[in-house]
Amino acid sequence: MAFKDLVEAIDSDKTGRDRLIAVYIGVLAVLLAVCGVGGGNAMKDATARNIEAANIWAFFQAKNIRRHELRLQIAEFEVMLASRPDMPPAARTLVDEKLKKYRADEARLTSEPDTGEGVEELKVRAKSLETQRDRAMVKDPFFDYGQALLQIAIVLASVAIITGGTVLLLLSGLLAGLGTLSTLNGFLLFFAGSF
Template sequence: MALQEIADAVEDSGKKGRDRWIAVYIGVLAVLLAVAGVGSGNAMKDAMARNIEASNTWAFFQAKNIRRHELRLQVAEFEAMLAVQPDMPAAARSMITEKIATYRQDDQHLTSDPARGEGLDELFVKGKQLEEERDVAMQRDPFFDYGQALLQIAIVLASVAIIAGGSSLLVLSGVIAVLGAAATLNGFLLFWVPAFL
């Protein structure tokens, strides 16, 4: 009877040690899960912020383009007026010529304004850059989602392994945890992006 009690005590002590290591492993997985959650939240916030900025930039671009088109129409109208009325008084001709020069200068500023970065050329580049940043953030998010799901599954399997006492669930948990960690890491670094994303 005493030998059986000693054997049970040794077995219990080994099981408790194993369970403690599994608990530490689950704690590490929980930390990785939290990191994946933060990464996912940040990726979506970045995507939304860049999308809003891109929309605002394209709206500003469109407003400036409409203004430039109006100026060009006005210049064409003034030029037609000068061509149709060659005997126009000199003062009126001079005033129209000055307006045409002013409108053409405004047209150039609307087209390109590197000093303020608000010309159509600069806005086009800025809008495209913001769209690219939005797209990258949107590519990151699914990997965080996959990472979170896999890490949660790994935690559940490790918890069941404590209760069941088997090693196969623990090994499966480890494999899934590695996949979850890799997906989370890929969310940060984007070292692999499938063609469909």
């Protein structure tokens, strides 16, 4: 069907045409609402993951500082043992016990697979949360574009009812299609680039 035939077919029945446009506008309004919810959720997800990642990094930093303090204490005791070979046996035993305890604590702070709270595990968790945050942030603009395109499509379709402008209606359809694709991309992220 040629473009001219399509325009003539749309213009032939004014009442039926207006009803179809009204239904079309209703469908666009539903798509716009879905797009708005998706965009809101994307930003909420990005914010939540960012807060969670910041909390994990703070916990990581606190554990890492404690681990560093233990490493300094271990080094100090090792220097003490090396510089005082004549240390009394009782004192040497005490220092050796402390060294053993501090090394065990340092190892536990470095990696604690049982609880997932060693600095190595915390780093992995924080990076995972940052990846989730980044993905949500990539999704958000597609919802913004989708909302804008769907809103413009609704306006053009509304004007097409009043003016009888078929070209406006076709332009509305084109923008609605682009808005719908942008919204779908916001949910599915099959294309991660930007417009």
